[in-house]
Amino acid sequence: MALLDTSRTAPGKGVAPLRSAAKAALEASGLPGRKTEAWRFTSVRDLTTADATPAQGGLVVDAAPGVDVHRLQGELPADVAGWLAAVEPTLPNAHFVALNGVLADELVVLHAQGHVVAPVTVTHHGAGEGSVSTPRLLVVLEPNAELTLVERFGGSSKGLTNAVTQVRLGANAGLRHIRVHDVAQASLIGALGVAQERDSRYRSLVVSLGGRLARLDLRVRLEGAGSRCDLDGLYHVDGQDHVDHHLRVEHHAPHATSTQTYRGVLDGRGVAVFDGQAQVTRTGPGAEAHQQNRNLLLSEGARAHTKPHLEIDHDEVVASHGATVGSLDEDALFYLRARGVPREDARTILVHAFLRELLESAPTPLRDELAAALRERLPRGEVTAAMELALDVDEAKGDGIEGDA
Amino acid sequence: MLTIENLHASVDGNAILKGLNLRLEAGQVHAIMGPNGAGKSTLSYVLSGREGYEVTDGTILLDTPDGAVDLLDMEIEERAAAGVFLAFQYPVAIPGVSNLHFLRTALNSIRKARGEDELSGAQFMKLARAKARTVELPKELLKRAVNDGFSGGEKKRNEIFQMAVLEPRLAILDETDSGLDIDALRIVSEGVNALRGPERSMLVITHYQRLLDHIVPDVVHVLVDGRIVKTGDKTLALELEAKGYDEIRQAAAI
Numbered sequence A: 001m002a003l004l005d006t007s008r009t010a011p012g013k014g015v016a017p018l019r020s021a022a023k024a025a026l027e028a029s030g031l032p033g034r035k036t037e038a039w040r041f042t043s044v045r046d047l048t049t050a051d052a053t054p055a056q057g058g059l060v061v062d063a064a065p066g067v068d069v070h071r072l073q074g075e076l077p078a079d080v081a082g083w084l085a086a087v088e089p090t091l092p093n094a095h096f097v098a099l100n101g102v103l104a105d106e107l108v109v110l111h112a113q114g115h116v117v118a119p120v121t122v123t124h125h126g127a128g129e130g131s132v133s134t135p136r137l138l139v140v141l142e143p144n145a146e147l148t149l150v151e152r153f154g155g156s157s158k159g160l161t162n163a164v165t166q167v168r169l170g171a172n173a174g175l176r177h178i179r180v181h182d183v184a185q186a187s188l189i190g191a192l193g194v195a196q197e198r199d200s201r202y203r204s205l206v207v208s209l210g211g212r213l214a215r216l217d218l219r220v221r222l223e224g225a226g227s228r229c230d231l232d233g234l235y236h237v238d239g240q241d242h243v244d245h246h247l248r249v250e251h252h253a254p255h256a257t258s259t260q261t262y263r264g265v266l267d268g269r270g271v272a273v274f275d276g277q278a279q280v281t282r283t284g285p286g287a288e289a290h291q292q293n294r295n296l297l298l299s300e301g302a303r304a305h306t307k308p309h310l311e312i313d314h315d316e317v318v319a320s321h322g323a324t325v326g327s328l329d330e331d332a333l334f335y336l337r338a339r340g341v342p343r344e345d346a347r348t349i350l351v352h353a354f355l356r357e358l359l360e361s362a363p364t365p366l367r368d369e370l371a372a373a374l375r376e377r378l379p380r381g382e383v384t385a386a387m388e389l390a391l392d393v394d395e396a397k398g399d400g401i402e403g404d405a
Numbered sequence B: 001m002l003t004i005e006n007l008h009a010s011v012d013g014n015a016i017l018k019g020l021n022l023r024l025e026a027g028q029v030h031a032i033m034g035p036n037g038a039g040k041s042t043l044s045y046v047l048s049g050r051e052g053y054e055v056t057d058g059t060i061l062l063d064t065p066d067g068a069v070d071l072l073d074m075e076i077e078e079r080a081a082a083g084v085f086l087a088f089q090y091p092v093a094i095p096g097v098s099n100l101h102f103l104r105t106a107l108n109s110i111r112k113a114r115g116e117d118e119l120s121g122a123q124f125m126k127l128a129r130a131k132a133r134t135v136e137l138p139k140e141l142l143k144r145a146v147n148d149g150f151s152g153g154e155k156k157r158n159e160i161f162q163m164a165v166l167e168p169r170l171a172i173l174d175e176t177d178s179g180l181d182i183d184a185l186r187i188v189s190e191g192v193n194a195l196r197g198p199e200r201s202m203l204v205i206t207h208y209q210r211l212l213d214h215i216v217p218d219v220v221h222v223l224v225d226g227r228i229v230k231t232g233d234k235t236l237a238l239e240l241e242a243k244g245y246d247e248i249r250q251a252a253a254i
Ligand SMILES: Nc1ncnc2c1ncn2[C@@H]1O[C@H](COP(=O)(O)OP(=O)(O)OP(=O)(O)O)[C@@H](O)[C@H]1O
Pocket: B011, B012, B014, B016, B034, B035, B036, B037, B038, B039, B040, B041, B042, B043, B089
């Protein structure tokens, strides 16, 4: 059964309001093909033509006090239905979101109030070969709530994960959202929609560690005045890896700020697509939007496609955008080698430093884990372990060394 | 310590060094002076093995405890392990790499290449703190990314700090004094003088006689148009400062 056909025989009762709306949408849109603009550099032909069997469930939630977790099927309670309706217009990537809506067998809801101290982790281990899994997550932060959410997507076999996450931030709420895409031979097509009320803060870090296909469509609607989103991302591709990040931020209120800062390293025959959009129209005063995408190309066979674009209709917007595709800094390489660092080590140190800067703000121990995961992907990556050691210059603290190996 | 014979080198097909000869004994400090574009930095890059500098003729031999080695056969990092150190005219900033981590990795790479034990974090920090004091390098700069946002003087001090930690056999200082005020010059010079010793030789490239009041050279060479055209003692630097290069150019019939 080809991927699209799975929707016609969707098993179980699913999530009723999602399924009924998505069925019609999917009939109208179908799945993206060669001519679909947003999929120009990322072919899903293999995925749409191969046999696929819907897989059930798959989200593992490691919750924290202060967060209610609901796993819902069939008809939804009125409050959840209301939350869903409020975030619905933010969803990007209509095709796969619709497929997810038809196939999703449950809706997982995280409902947070107040300051949630411990991070909440949601893990998806990936679908088995020949199957498609469609996890669906809704995250709701009440006004003034604070939460750190870690979403992990793994992949042990060659299945397809078509994941949809929706986020609603109440007034003055703050979400630190870290997504790890580490899918190896599996494929991930993820959609993430965020709706922000007044003065809310959304801070996202997406880490894509190669993979056969890791695609994310992220759309943020800044609906309330004074809201802010910072979208950071880093990726590393090697071999035949293919990653694709499509971002879209819409400013709908005055005094809202958005930043997009993505960095990637491309080796082997890896491909990375970055398409970042910021739309600032009719917002009134005080809008600020920045976009930056930097790529380090390490091999002739790798390809970077980058397109940051701003859509602005008045002059008062403070805005910047830029994209670079460059190679390693030869002067820095020479400097390191002239001090005795072997060539391969020097390259890895520079590559790691380039990506590592974006990890700086991630909470520990996740930051160290991600730094280690990056290290493992780089040749002679172990040299960067020495770069993580705490070297303290303050003599008052004994020998000034913490955690020396 | 260092023997350069008939060295010819070119960049992008342009001949820059045109038969350079120089002999530097162990423990000696030689100054190299010369006009802009004479090939002074080119010489320093050829010695350290920078890519893009093609040696078309000549030999460069360095004495090591294991006998003389031909630098031209060696990779950049192999030369560093053999004891070559270049203090850059324009030190490179490396965002995201901390000064201390970088230097520990460099030192341990060199020690490893020589078959010596690597230094632990604690051993390294003890060494680094002591050496930082000798060039009055503030602690904050040790933690910052390599040369990133450093002032001109801080970069030069950082170069000498690294030299003090790495303890090279052959140090090449390319205009380490340029752009320094008199206090910074004194600090840097004292740092360099503290490193003078019977088993260490230095090539000090400078435009200014002033430096040589602080770091007193055994020999002064004048490099013009890719060749050493005159060699003398430290009074030659005074003479150059008074008369300029024209007279020497004419005498050498260049
Ligand atoms: N990468 C390069 N490509 C082309 N020409 C170069 C390159 N590097 C140096 N040169 C040329 O080689 C010559 C010598 O340059 P070099 O930097 O060695 O001079 P220098 O003696 O150090 O001068 P200064 O006193 O200004 O530092 C100059 O004519 C310079 O333009």
